[in-house]
Each structure stands twice: as C-alpha cells, then as structure tokens.
Amino acid sequence: MHLFNRSIIVNVQSQDYKSAQVSGVFLDSHHELCLDFSVDLGTFEVTAATAEWRRAPHTDCAQVEKRAQGLVGLKLTHGVRKEIQKAVGQEQGCTHLMDLALECVKGFVQARFSLLRLTTPEPELSAYVEDYLKGSCYHFRRNKG
Template identity: 35%
Template sequence: MSLPPAAARRQLKHRRQIDVQVFARDDGLWEVDATLVDTKTRDARLAGEVRPAGTPIHDMLIRLVVDTSLNVVDAGAKTRWMPYAGHCDDHGDTYRSLIGLNLVRGFRKGLQERVGGVLGCTHITELALVLPTAVIQAFAGEVIDTRGDSGVKPFQLDRCHALRSDGEVARLHYPRWFRRPGAVLDTSGSPE
C-alpha cells in the first residue's frame, strides 16, 4: 500500500480527534458514545473571543442506544465546546429524530434526511456517519456471528475487497463460504 511521503518539515496546525466507544448495558441494549474534538496549535480568534491553543474549538458528543438488531431506540447529542455559544448548541432534541433508524439499513440516508444541513450540526452529523461500522465492530463475535457457526454466512463477507467470497481470505479462513472466482457475489445488506 502506498502512502504519500510526509514532508521532511511540516508543522501541525489542527487536530481532529474522533473517539467511538460502545458499551453493553445490563438491560440488553447497547450505548454508543462518539465524540469529536477539534483543537488548534495556535490561539484562534472566534466570535467575540480568543480561544487559546490546545483549547477545544469543537467538543461534541452523540449518544445512540441500540438493540441487538441495530435499531436506534434512543438518541441525543450535546455540544460542550463550540465557536458560537448559544447558537451551535441550539439544536435541541434534533438528534432524537434518529430513533427508529437501523444502522445497517438506510441509516446514512435517514441521517441526512432527518438531521442533515441546517436541521442539525454539521460536525455531529458527520460524526454519526462512522457509527454503523463502529457498532458492527463492537458486535462482531458477540452479537453478530463472524465465523458462520450458526449456518448463516458471516456478516463481514462481501463487504470489502479483502473479504470477498471469491478471495483468498475466504478460501483460507471461511472455506465453507468460499465461492470460486466469477461466481455471483451476495452483497445485500451492506451498510451503504
């Protein structure tokens, strides 16, 4: 895999940190906490103030509660640091409108329809885009059968180039589900 070489001399100006944590609850539901934090390496002039270097420009949290079928049963968001206090955080309960969506069936489209553009916060909405694959990763081997032991094709097969049913990984690690090259692949149910 190639990567453009990093310049010998470069200076960090901005950092965006995204953190997604998924928790199993005692009631059988799962909580997904995702945060986005933007910081600058220099003082930043914002609306009516100067934010010192290293102090967050943005610090946002979105929390989804999901069931084991990947349905959103509760949702909300909080803006803790923002450039326009009293405005950036004035999205109210907009993110509760995600309740009823399914993380693998139409989530990204539903997200845009319900909270995209001026309906929500650009940063929180973009952060929510990573949630389907993060939750699937958390569910892998615990909620979702990733080995095919249940007799159902493992969830992850045919969802990326390495895990093609007609590829070497399937041949070596999922021989029951391996299909010779050229066979029709089942790609239904992908998270878009």
C-alpha cells in the same frame, strides 16, 4: 506548526446483551461534541439519543443538539447512512453531528460482530460475516480472482 487536529472516539458497551449504549466524542481544534444513544440488540433500533456541544465555534451550534432525537427509531442496518444524514445533517443539522453519528454506527457494527463471536458457532459466524461484508472492501470483494 500544527494548524488543525481532529479525533473521534467511539465506545460501545452492553451490560445485558439486550441493549447497547453507544457514546461518541468529536473533538477538534474548534469543536467538542458528544453523542450518546441506546440500541435494542434484538431489532438494532435506536431507542434513545442525546447530543451535547461542549465547545463550538458559533453560539447557534447548540441549536442542533435536539436533532439527535431524529436518530430514535432508526434501524442500524444497511442503508441507514442517508437516514442519518436526513436526521442530523443537512441545512437544519450539523455536518459534525452527522459524521459523529456515522462513526458511532460503524462502531456499533463492529460491536455486533464482537457480540456474535460470543454467541454464534464459528461456521455460522464466518458465513454471516462473509455475507454481511461482501463488497465492502478489497478483502471482501465480490470477485476474488
């Protein structure tokens, strides 16, 4: 018997390579939450953001939709995790909106690497990726030895 399930889906698109649209859906046995935001690809700054509860366990959950506006102005670079937590999480926010926003940022970072593959020569790309991901996981550990 299944007692609980959860899925998070993230999609990142760009039509003009100047901005990206990031869409995420948080779906589990009790919730369905959507988050959409736009990012300037030159500055990595969030330029617009909206959230929508489609299904929530409590009637007041919809009150946190407006917290998505707190993402506007954030730069999606190192250290943004705490800023996202302040913007959409904690007591006045929602842990699920925060989780979804963080997953959307991870998707955006992956999309940045895809975009770089299209626009950056290989030696420069490899050096950038190595430097950016240094210390983030076993493969990119600082001391390979």
